Amino acid sequence: xxxxxxTTLKLDPEEARRVRQERLERIGKWVLPLxxxxxxxxxxxxxxxxxxxxxxxxxxxxxxxxxxHNDAGLLFxxxxxxxxxxxxxxxxxxxxxxxxxxxxAQSKWVEMSFFPFAIVLQVTxxxxxxxxxxxxxxxxxxxxxxxxxxxAFFPILSNTTLGLNSVDRNLRDLFKLNGATRWQQLRYLRxxxxxxYFLGGLKIAGGLSLIGAVVAEFVAGAQGQSSxxxxxxxEAGYRLNAPRLFAALILISLTGILIFLVLSLVSxxxxxxxxxxxxxxxx
Amino acid sequence: MIQEKVAKTRAASGEAPMLLSLRNVGxxxxxxxxxxxxxxxxxxxxxxxxxxxxxxxxxxxxxxxIAGLSTPTSGQLDWRGSIDRSNIGFVFQEPTLLxxxxxxxxxxxxxxxKGVSRAKAGPAVxxxxxxxxxxxxxxxxxxxxxxxxxxxxxxxxxxxxxPRILLMDEPFAALDEITRFKxxxxxxxxxxxxxxxxxxxxxxxxxxxxxxxxxxxxxxRPGRVFGExxxxxxxxxxxxxRTSPDYAALCRQASDVLVNAIxxxxxxxxxxx
Numbered sequence: 180x181x182x183x184x185x186t187t188l189k190l191d192p193e194e195a196r197r198v199r200q201e202r203l204e205r206i207g208k209w210v211l212p213l214x215x216x217x218x219x220x221x222x223x224x225x226x227x228x229x230x231x232x233x234x235x236x237x238x239x240x241x242x243x244x245x246x247x248h249n250d251a252g253l254l255f256x257x258x259x260x261x262x263x264x265x266x267x268x269x270x271x272x273x274x275x276x277x278x279x280x281x282x283x284a285q286s287k288w289v290e291m292s293f294f295p296f297a298i299v300l301q302v303t304x305x306x307x308x309x310x311x312x313x314x315x316x317x318x319x320x321x322x323x324x325x326x327x328x329x330x331a332f333f334p335i336l337s338n339t340t341l342g343l344n345s346v347d348r349n350l351r352d353l354f355k356l357n358g359a360t361r362w363q364q365l366r367y368l369r370x371x372x373x374x375x376y377f378l379g380g381l382k383i384a385g386g387l388s389l390i391g392a393v394v395a396e397f398v399a400g401a402q403g404q405s406s407x408x409x410x411x412x413x414e415a416g417y418r419l420n421a422p423r424l425f426a427a428l429i430l431i432s433l434t435g436i437l438i439f440l441v442l443s444l445v446s447x448x449x450x451x452x453x454x455x456x457x458x459x460x461x462x
Numbered sequence: 463m464i465q466e467k468v469a470k471t472r473a474a475s476g477e478a479p480m481l482l483s484l485r486n487v488g489x490x491x492x493x494x495x496x497x498x499x500x501x502x503x504x505x506x507x508x509x510x511x512x513x514x515x516x517x518x519x520x521x522x523x524x525x526x527x528i529a530g531l532s533t534p535t536s537g538q539l540d541w542r543g544s545i546d547r548s549n550i551g552f553v554f555q556e557p558t559l560l561x562x563x564x565x566x567x568x569x570x571x572x573x574x575x576k577g578v579s580r581a582k583a584g585p586a587v588x589x590x591x592x593x594x595x596x597x598x599x600x601x602x603x604x605x606x607x608x609x610x611x612x613x614x615x616x617x618x619x620x621x622x623x624x625p626r627i628l629l630m631d632e633p634f635a636a637l638d639e640i641t642r643f644k645x646x647x648x649x650x651x652x653x654x655x656x657x658x659x660x661x662x663x664x665x666x667x668x669x670x671x672x673x674x675x676x677x678x679x680x681x682x683r684p685g686r687v688f689g690e691x692x693x694x695x696x697x698x699x700x701x702x703x704r705t706s707p708d709y710a711a712l713c714r715q716a717s718d719v720l721v722n723a724i725x726x727x728x729x730x731x732x733x734x735x
Contacts, residue, residue, distance in 0.1 A: 349558040352531050356552050357575045357623075367571070371562045453562045453603050 238422040246422035247429065254411060254423075258430055261407040264320070264392040265438070268327030272384050275328065276335025277377065283336075284343040284369060285361075294340075301333040305391065309398040323395040323407075330391030331384040338380030342373025375454050378446040385438040393431060478507040480542050481627065481659055482528065487537035489523055489685075497523040499684035501537070505627075505661065510653060512662045512670035512677045514716065516724050520685020521663045525629050528661060551620030551628040551658075555635060557612035559604040559619075565591070566600035569618045576623075583622075590618040593652060610641035617649070627659040634669070646672055647700065654697055667720060671712045672704060679716070681723040688723040691716050 190198065220240050226232070227239045234242060247254065279297070283290035305326055316322045346369055354364050396409035408427050415424040450456060484503040490496050498520040505511055513521040526532040527539065529552055559568045566587055567574075573583040591597055594614040604612055613633060620628060634642045650673060653660060664670050670677045674693055681688040695708055703709055 347558065349554045349556060350560070352529075353552065353554075353558060353571075354575070355531065356529060356550065357572045359575045363575055367574070368560070371560070374562070453605055 235419040235421050238425060242422050243425040243429065247426040250423055250426060254408070254427060254430060257406060257408045257411045257427075258434065261389075261392050261396065261409070261431075262434065264323045264327055264395070264407065265389045265434075268324050268331055268391060269385060269388040271324065271328045272331035272335055272388060273381065276332045276380065276384070277339050279332075279336050280339035280343055280373075281365065281370075283340050284365070290340065297333060297336055300329055305330050305394055306398055309395065313399075319399070323392060323399060326395030326398075327388050327391030330394070331388035334383040334387065335377065335380040338376045338383075339373050342376025343369045345376070346372045375450055375456060378442075378449065382439065382442045382446060385442045386435055389431070389435050389438060478509070481505050481507045481509075482542070483540045484524075484527075485537050485540065487524075487527065487534045487539065489520070489527065489532070490535045496684035498527075498534075499686050501685075501687050503678065503687060505659060507626075507659055508657050509676055510650075510660045510662065510674045512664055512674040513680055514664055514667065514670045514677050514720060515680030515685075515688070516665065516682050516720075516727075518685070519680040519682040519723075521680050522631055523685065524680075525631050525661060525663050528627075529629050549626040551623065551625035553613075553616050553620045553628065553630040553633045555632045557604065557609075557616040559612060559615055561604050564601050564603055565596065565607070565615050568604070568615055569622050571619060572623050586622055587618075590622045593621070594618045594648065608641075609637055610645060613637065613645060614648075617652075621652070621656075621658075624656075625658060627661065630660065630662045632663050632665065635665070642669070643701075643704070649673070650697065650699060667713055667717045671709065671716050672699060677716050679719045679723050682727045688726065689719045691719060 223237075224239050224241070227237055238246075279293075283294065308329065309326060312322055312325055316325060350368060350372075351364075354368055359367070392407070393409045396407040397413065399410075408431055412424055412427045415421070415427065482505045484501050484505075487498060487501040487503075488496070489498040501520075501524065503524075513524060515521050523532065527534055529550055560571065563571070569587045569590055570578075570580060570583045573586065574580075588597075588600070591600055594617055596611065596614050596618065599607065599611065604615070607615070616633070634645055637645065646669065660673075662670070662673060671691075671693055677691040677693060679688045679690065680686065691712070693712055695703060695712065
């Protein structure tokens with residue numbers, strides 16, 4: 180990435196056009212999405228005004244913002260509850276997913292035997308499983324955690340398993356030649372090689388653990404057992420309090436985006452020195 | 463085929479002691495392909511032996527058998543004295559480095575796997591890096607290096623355990639000519655200083671003649687030893703040797719044997735290959 184900013188350099192028209200193009204793209208990357216977002220919010224506001232839509236059906240953006248401020252105490256304490264479940268379940272998903280992947284990597288037989296169970300857990304809708312969990316598990320937190328975990332652990336398991344099995348054949352031979360033990364091979368070869376795959380899975384799991392937490396709260400909340408953001412949404416829905424509903428929704432979205440950004444940053448920091456995905460485009 | 467064993471000057475007595483002999487070695491894969499058939503090969507201490515042949519002649523398979531990465535279907539390999547895997551260095555066609563680890567850590571790896579700590583391995587690793595002209599690059603990661611430098615790291619890693627035999631599987635095939643010549647020279651320099659044994663797989667006549675004291679030509683389908691050429695040109699060999707008439711004549715000889723080896727396969731199989 181040698182952006183030629185130096186104007187003393189004489190550029191032919193083609194190169195000059197490319198430099199201009201690059202500069203435009205750099206600015207557009209930020210400005211364009213922001214402009215569209217602002218436009219969309221403005222349009223939302225206008226639609227409310229033009230059609231005289233009542234606040235309990237579609238509140239104006241200003242009102243939502245106002246609610247977010249007024250109900251901050253209530254909403255943020257609920258957000259904290261949801262976040263706790265989210266992070267705990269993500270943590271469990273990391274340990275569970277990586278642990279199972281390492282176990283699977285020990286032998287093809289183990290993987291063949293147990294992978295179908297993981298798939299069954301993954302493809303069965305959590306909403307359908309929850310009533311069962313509700314019967315078998317008493318503790319509220321454990322209930323929610325279990326739900327969110329089931330949703331989040333699969334991408335980590337499946338990606339890490341793929342990564343552990345994607346080691347270069349020659350490197351494997353090299354370890355064999357040097358008499359590496361199983362543990363050494365795992366520690367020095369397979370785990371580092373699986374890192375990019377694991378981090379890819381982690382990015383997906385981060386979003387999923389939030390979704391899992393909210394869905395679990397929804398199902399639990401319908402029975403009046405939860406105090407997370409989802410229960411705020413249900414409550415607001417019952418009371419036709421649309422502004423609060425929107426405010427809660429925005430909070431969840433922002434949280435999801437934040438989780439994704441943080442995990443992307445973590446992934447970039449870990450891989451930046453060696454992995455293709457984290458390298459800047461070089462020509 | 464028999465008259466092709468032209469320059470097979472069998473080991474005269476008084477030579478270096480035998481290191482390894484392959485006796486009637488054969489390898490058949492589970493898919494029915496005969497990769498090697500009745501290979502007899504004697505490798506002496508200090509040999510620089512090239513296995514030269516077309517693709518599919520089993521030269522890489524032979525190397526893997528010697529390395530112990532694969533076992534022969536028939537015949538046997540006799541090592542002189544006791545040899546374990548730490549006496550074998552292996553250089554692959556690709557540099558095959560750990561992309562996440564620094565140059566130092568990559569070279570340290572074989573020692574690390576034997577339980578040698580970073581501090582204890584330090585001097586040996588640094589010495590090896592200086593031998594392959596990579597001093598100052600110990601903290602770089604592989605992607606920051608050129609193809610030739612990566613191969614140097616790979617050679618340093620293979621040599622850091624001071625193996626008695628170095629097995630190289632077309633190590634320079636993917637490099638440009640200028641880099642390849644440089645690495646050829648440096649490898650010879652290393653070999654002359656340490657006098658280990660080298661088995662070098664290649665499909666380049668010029669490379670094999672330049673480097674080796676013995677060129678063993680192999681033929682395909684089934685993979686077998688076809689003939690041998692002794693390269694008696696003295697070491698050290700340098701750029702002057704590369705342009706000498708002697709070198710050209712030897713290359714021609716080796717090339718003739720190789721052509722005959724290839725034709726021997728084409729003659730016995732009219733299968734459109």
